[in-house]
Amino acid sequence: MDACVQQRDYTAKDYKSEVKPIWCPGCGDYSVLAAITRALAAMQLAPENVAVVSGIGCSSRIPAYTSVYGFHGVHGRALPVATGLKIARPDLTVLVTGGDGDGFSIGGNHFLHACRRNVDLTYIVMDNQVYGMTKGQASPTTEPDWEGSKLTPDGAGIESFHPLVVALAAGANFIARCSSSDPNNVADIITQAIRHPGFSLVQVLSPCVTFRPEQLEWKHMVRTAAVDVTEDAARAARRLMTDDGFNVGKVLYKGDRPAYQPEAKGAAAVADLEADFAL
Amino acid sequence: MSGQTVSLVMAGSGGAGVVTAGSLLLEAAARAGWYAYMTRSSGPQIRGGEAAVMIRLGTEPIASHDDRFHLLVGVDWQNVGRFAAEIPLGPESLIIGDPGEGETPEVFVRSGAQQIALPMKALAKKVPDGRPNMVAFGAIAGMIGLTEDVVLGVLRDSLKRKGEEAIAASIAAFRAGVEAAADFPAVPRLPAGKSDTSERWSITGNEATGMGALRGGVRFVAAYPITPATEVLEWLAPALPKVGGVLVQAEDELASINQIIGGSYGGVPSLTATSGPGLALMTESLGLAVAAEVPIVVIDVMRVGPSTGIATKSEQADLNIAVYGLHGDAPHLVLAPTSVADCLFTTQWAVHLAESLQTAAIVLTDQAMGQARAVMPRSAAVSFIGQREKPAVLAEGVQYKRYANTASGVSPMAIPGMAGYTYTADGLEHNETGTPSSQASDHQAQLDKRLRKLIGYNYGDHWADITGDQDADTAILTWGSSAGPAREALERLRAAGHAVKLVAVRLISPVQPEKFAEALKGVERVLVVEQSHSGQFHRYLRAQYDLPRQVKALHHPGPLAVRPGAIVEHITQWS
Ligand SMILES: Cc1ncc(C[n+]2csc(CCOP(=O)(O)OP(=O)(O)O)c2C)c(N)n1
Ligand code: SF4
Ligand SMILES: [Mg+2]
Numbered sequence: 001m002d003a004c005v006q007q008r009d010y011t012a013k014d015y016k017s018e019v020k021p022i023w024c025p026g027c028g029d030y031s032v033l034a035a036i037t038r039a040l041a042a043m044q045l046a047p048e049n050v051a052v053v054s055g056i057g058c059s060s061r062i063p064a065y066t067s068v069y070g071f072h073g074v075h076g077r078a079l080p081v082a083t084g085l086k087i088a089r090p091d092l093t094v095l096v097t098g099g100d101g102d103g104f105s106i107g108g109n110h111f112l113h114a115c116r117r118n119v120d121l122t123y124i125v126m127d128n129q130v131y132g133m134t135k136g137q138a139s140p141t142t143e144p145d146w147e148g149s150k151l152t153p154d155g156a157g158i159e160s161f162h163p164l165v166v167a168l169a170a171g172a173n174f175i176a177r178c179s180s181s182d183p184n185n186v187a188d189i190i191t192q193a194i195r196h197p198g199f200s201l202v203q204v205l206s207p208c209v210t211f212r213p214e215q216l217e218w219k220h221m222v223r224t225a226a227v228d229v230t231e232d233a234a235r236a237a238r239r240l241m242t243d244d245g246f247n248v249g250k251v252l253y254k255g256d257r258p259a260y261q262p263e264a265k266g267a268a269a270v271a272d273l274e275a276d277f278a279l
Numbered sequence: 280m281s282g283q284t285v286s287l288v289m290a291g292s293g294g295a296g297v298v299t300a301g302s303l304l305l306e307a308a309a310r311a312g313w314y315a316y317m318t319r320s321s322g323p324q325i326r327g328g329e330a331a332v333m334i335r336l337g338t339e340p341i342a343s344h345d346d347r348f349h350l351l352v353g354v355d356w357q358n359v360g361r362f363a364a365e366i367p368l369g370p371e372s373l374i375i376g377d378p379g380e381g382e383t384p385e386v387f388v389r390s391g392a393q394q395i396a397l398p399m400k401a402l403a404k405k406v407p408d409g410r411p412n413m414v415a416f417g418a419i420a421g422m423i424g425l426t427e428d429v430v431l432g433v434l435r436d437s438l439k440r441k442g443e444e445a446i447a448a449s450i451a452a453f454r455a456g457v458e459a460a461a462d463f464p465a466v467p468r469l470p471a472g473k474s475d476t477s478e479r480w481s482i483t484g485n486e487a488t489g490m491g492a493l494r495g496g497v498r499f500v501a502a503y504p505i506t507p508a509t510e511v512l513e514w515l516a517p518a519l520p521k522v523g524g525v526l527v528q529a530e531d532e533l534a535s536i537n538q539i540i541g542g543s544y545g546g547v548p549s550l551t552a553t554s555g556p557g558l559a560l561m562t563e564s565l566g567l568a569v570a571a572e573v574p575i576v577v578i579d580v581m582r583v584g585p586s587t588g589i590a591t592k593s594e595q596a597d598l599n600i601a602v603y604g605l606h607g608d609a610p611h612l613v614l615a616p617t618s619v620a621d622c623l624f625t626t627q628w629a630v631h632l633a634e635s636l637q638t639a640a641i642v643l644t645d646q647a648m649g650q651a652r653a654v655m656p657r658s659a660a661v662s663f664i665g666q667r668e669k670p671a672v673l674a675e676g677v678q679y680k681r682y683a684n685t686a687s688g689v690s691p692m693a694i695p696g697m698a699g700y701t702y703t704a705d706g707l708e709h710n711e712t713g714t715p716s717s718q719a720s721d722h723q724a725q726l727d728k729r730l731r732k733l734i735g736y737n738y739g740d741h742w743a744d745i746t747g748d749q750d751a752d753t754a755i756l757t758w759g760s761s762a763g764p765a766r767e768a769l770e771r772l773r774a775a776g777h778a779v780k781l782v783a784v785r786l787i788s789p790v791q792p793e794k795f796a797e798a799l800k801g802v803e804r805v806l807v808v809e810q811s812h813s814g815q816f817h818r819y820l821r822a823q824y825d826l827p828r829q830v831k832a833l834h835h836p837g838p839l840a841v842r843p844g845a846i847v848e849h850i851t852q853w854s
Contacts, residue, residue: 019714048698053541063703064715069695070703071544072715073537074567080501080534084541084549085695087527088499092545092695113530266521270493271660273518277480277490279309279654 010044012037017067022058026216028180028206029059029126035186035204036066036095036124042191050093053082055107057099057133059126059206076106079114079123086119090261093194096123101131104140104161111163115170118198120259124190125163125201126180128208128215136211148211163203164240168233168253173198175236175253177245180206181219185249192251198259205248218246225250282339285423285467286347288366289334289415291354293327296412301332304416305652307425307433308336309481312472315654316341316619318647320362321591329358331366336423338469340655342618343763346844348372349466350422351387352415353380354399360384364839368392373464375418377401377411395463402455408444409452417456424468427457478657484648485510487622487658488578489518492550494623495630496665497576498524499542499549501535503557506590507646508580511552532557536564539575543568544704546694548634548665552578555597556587558641562604567706568639569609569729572682572690574667576629581645583837593647594837595759596811598819601641602788610730612640613788617744617762619653625785627663628741634665636732637692643787647760647840667692670700680711684724688732733789742791745798747773747780753850754780754799757808758787758816761841765808768846779850790823804829806849812836 015037023029040050050068054060056075063070069092073081078096086094103111103125114121129146131137137149140161147155164175174196178186186204193200205222207215225247230236236253289297289304301317308315316335322328333348335341347367352375353359363386368374370391376383378396388394397418399411420430431450438446482490488511492500500519502512516526529535532553539549553561558579568575581597583589601613612632616625622644633640670691673679681702683690690711693700707715708722716722744762747754747769757765762783769781782798799805805827809816817832833841833849 046698047701048696051545051695064705064713066703067701069701070705071541071571072703072705072707073540073571074563074706077533077537077564080529080537081541081544083527083534084499084501084538084543085545086541087525087538088542088547088549089545089695109530110534113534262520262525262527264498264520264523264525266523268521270490270522273490273493273521274480274657276514276518277482277486277657279306279476279479279481 010041012041015040015047015067017065019064021065022061024210026209027058028128029062031180031183032124032126032186032204032206033062033065035183035190036062038183038187039190039194040068042187043194045093049091050095051085052095052097053085054078054097055102057102057131059097059099060102062097076102077110078102079107079110082121083114083117083119086121087262094121096121098125099132100125100127100129100141101139104163108140112166112170114199115167115172115201118171118173118257118260120197120261122190122193122200122202125203126206127163127203128206128212130208130212132208132211162240164201164252165237167201168236168240171257172201173255173257174200174251176201176251177203177205177248179218179222179248180204181222182249189251196254198255198257222246222248224248225252227252229254231256282337283467283469284335284337284341284345285349285469286335286345287350287352287419288331288348289352289354289419290329290331290359290362291412292329292357293324295354296410297332297354298330300412300416301334303433303437304419305334305481305654306437307420307430309476309479309654310433311425311429312474312476313337313469313654314340316344317652318344319650320365322358322361329361331359331362333366336469338472341653342766343843344840346842350375350419351392352419353377353383354411354415355380356382356384360386363387367842373466393464397459402459403452406448406451406455408448409455410449413449413452414456414459417453418460418463420453421457421460422463422466479654480657481652481654482619483510483650483652484619484622484644485580485650486514487619488552488626488644488649489514491623491626492576492630493518493522494660495627495663496548496634497550497630498522499539499547500524500526501529501538501551502526503529503532503535503553505554505557507582507649508552508554508578510649511578511580532560533564536561536575536577540564540568540573543573543575548574548630550576550578550630552580554580554582555584558597558600562600565611565639566605566607566609569605569611570706571704572637572692572729573704574633574637574665576626576633576640576642578626578642578644580649581643589838591646592838593645593760593840594811595645595761595809596815596836597643598787598811598815601643602819608726610733610789611638612636612733613643614640614785615643615759615787616648617759617783617785619648619651620655620658622648623658624661627661630665631663634667635689636736637667637689638733643759645760669693673699678712681713682709682711682725682728684711684728687735688728738786738791742784742786742794743798744783744785745780748778749780750801751778751780752801752803753778754782754802754805755808755846756782756784756805756820758784761808761810764841764843765846767843771843771847772850777850792824795824799827803827804853806846807832807834808841808846809834810837810841
């Protein structure tokens with residue numbers, strides 16, 4: 001290392017790109033973007049060693065708004081892209097961002113298996129209980145009686161999905177919920193999630209002011225969860241299954257499973273493998 | 280086929296051990312210095328169903344099965360009749376059956392083949408722990424001229440773990456077979472082969488595909504099992520870690536293709552293998568790799584479709600989905616090996632091209648070539664290692680343009696970790712820096728760029744294998760597995776005095792109009808040969824190339840292979 005190289009201090013601004021978000025004014029996702037940049041600054045991670053991966057949706061637009069390496073793929077497939085990237089490049093810090101539709105509906109199978117596989121990823125889901133980008137349809141986390149969508153004018157009529165309970169059951173190693181109304185707290189939780197090995201899920205209640213304007217009330221409805229982090233999955237299960245979804249600001253579960261990272265360490269030459277075919 | 284060959288089938292119910300005996304026979308033939316080509320057919324049962332091994336042995340490398348088999352040995356006949364269409368026989372063929380196992384199925388008898396009784400079960404019973412399949416092996420070995428010392432060496436090596444008694448039992452049963460067949464009618468006996476076999480391999484197409492991937496530099500593979508592609512992945516699973524790579528089992532094909540896109544975005548050449556149903560699931564993300572310009576290779580070991588089709592059998596009917604299956608205008612590479620051996624070269628070349636051109640490459644092999652085992656000349660290493668163009672050092676204050684509109688169309692690609700080059704790869708249409716854009720001019724520019732890099736590239740002579748008579752007025756056009764029988768047909772036709780040329784296309788897409796026109800210079804009539812119901816290759820050629828006025832198409836669906844004789848007949852009867 002060259003001793004003359006000046007140690008540079010990164011600020012949150014250093015992680016923001018010049019690209020102007022397409023989001024509606026007041027959308028909760030602005031705060032999540034700010035929280036991500038603050039978390040990266042808090043950890044002083046060099047931008048070139050961080051990648052943000054996403055699928056499709058309003059919330060999935062985040063990569064282009066950061067100045068780290070980004071990947072904006074297709075709807076629902078952010079977790080597999082991130083899985084491949086992290087396994088191929090374990091030296092990188094890999095974040096995944098997206099929405100409730102992207103992650104729990106079209107990408108639901110990957111969500112289960114990402115929790116189970118426990119690759120060292122931090123998955124930030126901006127849950128607005130709606131498909132924002134396609135102009136307001138019910139998502140897996142939408143209440144069954146929400147009648148705001150032309151596609152399901154009488155309500156979806158099916159129970160909503162509880163992502164944190166599912167994540168726990170599927171093996172996620174870190175589970176937290178926070179609210180976009182408190183970006184400093186979101187930044188703090190994301191920092192902890194990045195530091196924790198294995199698969200970390202951060203659910204952020206992030207209002208869609210356009211298609212769910214009633215969610216503007218969320219900032220008054222949320223409360224700091226009156227619990228401390230537990231490492232006991234059974235306790236966490238009870239906690240998650242009995243809460244009303246508005247306990248925020250805390251890490252709700254932390255596991256101690258080691259991250260899945262197959263090692264690529266063999267140094268044989270490809271020609272050595274020809275022995276397989278010799279007569 | 281130059282040189283002499285003999286073709287035989289061993290068939291029987293599950294548990295009859297025909298696959299074991301067939302593999303031993305192949306191994307012995309290889310050690311005796313012969314070349315070999317072996318395919319298998321099995322019933323629909325998951326385990327233990329009836330099976331047939333079809334083997335052709337010869338003094339020169341073998342590209343396909345013959346028109347007919349000289350010898351069919353039924354260890355028993357349970358359900359074996361199901362394979363009749365895949366086991367063509369004629370009056371000059373021999374059928375050996377066990378009289379204690381019932382009558383030879385009528386479908387085989389109708390061929391007019393001569394029938395011979397060999398009480399395999401009874402002979403095996405006379406030997407402690409003797410097995411009828413070993414008696415069958417002995418009979419065949421004796422008839423084709425495999426010497427006992429070679430066979431005994433193979434039996435000793437392969438049964439070592441089972442102990443001396445098992446070896447002795449197998450040898451005794453084998454000898455009983457040799458003896459019983461001593462005065463059976465003749466089948467072709469091969470002359471002694473070359474004794475030095477150090478430059479030969481025994482390899483399946485699927486293994487060759489795996490080896491080609493590694494030689495090309497692939498170090499990350501995501502896998503979801505599917506017949507008949509699984510063996511590519513299963514060969515790679517233990518091989519990759521030895522050379523510093525990784526294989527991950529994914530939750531489905533949507534995941535496997537996106538995992539390799541992630542791995543490759545990270546700078547590691549990446550590949551997956553699947554079959555038709557998996558390829559169908561991958562098409563959306565193939566478009567992503569094209570738009571975001573992330574190099575990936577997808578192997579499609581084709582099977583009979585559509586839908587689940589016939590999972591264990593071969594067909595060349597994924598050409599359309601491979602070429603046209605992506606939405607939008609999404610130029611990409613489609614390649615097809617022309618033999619078991621060529622699975623290695625073509626896969627390696629595909630990795631090289633995908634990396635050089637930063638796009639998706641689909642390699643179409645098929646069940647017949649993937650699961651066939653060939654004893655063939657060792658494949659020499661060629662130096663085709665994937666090379667991605669990296670960005671040059673940027674001047675102070677200059678922003679890196681990931682999708683720079685370069686003359687070649689290839690834009691230097693940064694990989695995460697490189698300071699000063701951060702960008703967002705995007706499947707959304709974008710401008711040169713990668714920022715999403717819905718402007719017509721950006722769309723046009725990026726479409727042009729993604730097409731230009733593919734059509735401007737010099738693919739050299741590898742685009743097709745061209746053999747036969749340079750100035751022939753008749754050409755055979757084919758691809759993939761059908762190239763094997765076409766090669767044999769070409770040899771037969773030329774031996775009979777016909778001037779014919781064979782063009783086996785390896786680079787399906789992008790098309791090579793100039794090279795194609797050059798190859799067909801002076802050709803007045805072409806026969807297009809393929810294994811698909813609708814003639815997908817024929818239609819593709821018609822749409823993309825100028826063909827001479829006289830065109831005939833020989834095509835039928837799988838699983839029946841195209842036979843060399845059918846091609847010869849089409850040409851000789853064309854007046
Ligand atoms: C394969 C596919 N199907 C459908 C769509 C259309 N689509 C785009 S975003 C979206 C839903 C996004 O919802 P969510 O993930 O909750 O993100 P939000 O916009 O609410 O942040 C859908 C259905 C698509 N882009 N691709
Ligand atoms: S539609 Fe909703 S989620 Fe999308 S940007 Fe607007 S407020 Fe945000
Ligand atoms: Mg949403």
